[in-house]
Amino acid sequence: MAVKNNSKDNKDPLYRKVTHTQYTGIKKIGDKGPQSWLQKVIVPLDKYFYKGNMGGQTVTDEFVESPAQANIAPLIFGGVALLFVLLSLYILFTNDEIDGSGNEFIYYTLSISILILLFIIYYYFTMPKKEIILNRMDSTITFPGFMWKKNITMPFDKIKFSYTSGGPNFIGAYMLVIVRPDKAGSTLGFPFPGIDCYQDLAYLTWYMDKNRPLPPAEDLDAYREKDFERRKKEKFKKPLYRSQIPTPEATPEQQAERERIGKW
Structure with missing residues (x-):
């Protein structure tokens, strides 16, 4: 599948070319089948949800670069x-x-x-350089391959997200993981500010949906006006992913403008 790139004609230092668009081969380790794949949907974020900084080395309306645990x-x-x-x-x-x-x-x-x-x-x-890069404009995520394997860049909508089962008493359970597109089906821990895998993926989905306003985070506040103007220029396209909660604009005036132009 060809993926259109919008990242400054591929010249942005955080742009990475897509390496995988599908899963092939037999998965035996982390890929437990469709019943374990989490849906990309924005669910309610409860009072324990962290709304501070995202903790990345680079955090903008276009990219988030985070230190790789690897x-x-x-x-x-x-x-x-x-x-x-x-x-x-x-x-x-x-x-x-x-x-x-x-x-x-x-x-x-x-x-x-x-x-x-x-x-x-x-x-x-x-080991090769391990990277985690969220490319919001191109809807891709770059994440580390297993051991000496090179980094993987996949379209967000093609990535399988799952969760850990944990140990006794469910210690370490329900943590968000990415299933790698390798023959073993190895996984990579992919935590975000939520309290479990569902909120982690909800927040990630919110950020990766470039047709929605930016999610709550203090280090994204500086980019909300710029992001609003971009989406306004595109006539407020419909969201890419479902949401169970409202995702309003930063101000009532912006919200009214979105509803008038985008009809959502």
Whole structure:
């Protein structure tokens, strides 16, 4: 499917060419089938919904660039592995009372920790740049591929969103994830300011619907007038995605103008 680009003739530094438009192959890990795919619809955002900054490096009416968790994960796991290496060495050199079986366990832990640490160091310095970019004007999202795989850019309406099932007592459940279009069906955590996957995707859908006013967020306030004028010039086209709540303009005057011109 050809995707029209509106991003300054492809010259915007945050523009990324579409790499995938569909899912192919057998999915076994994160893709649990249609029953797990979340609908792109704007649902009510309750009183716990965060309305502050979006936390991105770049936040405008056209793009949101956020730090990819994949860039931070190696540092976290590497730190844990290094901690185990140091603890194992400390125990070996300071405790003379460990018997033979105890020493074997410590050596085993040390060996595994060193291997993991070396692997993480190698991965950190060889992995491709991991990016998360929301392109509102072209309706695409760029997100990291698995491990050494390159970043993926897909049309928003083609992306499968799902959720985590969590552990005991549903700890970690109902967190928003993207199903990658790879053969394994691997997933990527994709949290937003909501309290669960439904509100996260609702907020994301709101932002990605370029025919609606910008969603609530303090760092989007500076762009509301510009965004309104763009949509007015386009005669307030009908929204791309359904909403269960009103999505009004920033002022009553703008709302009246939208209703008069766009009839919605």
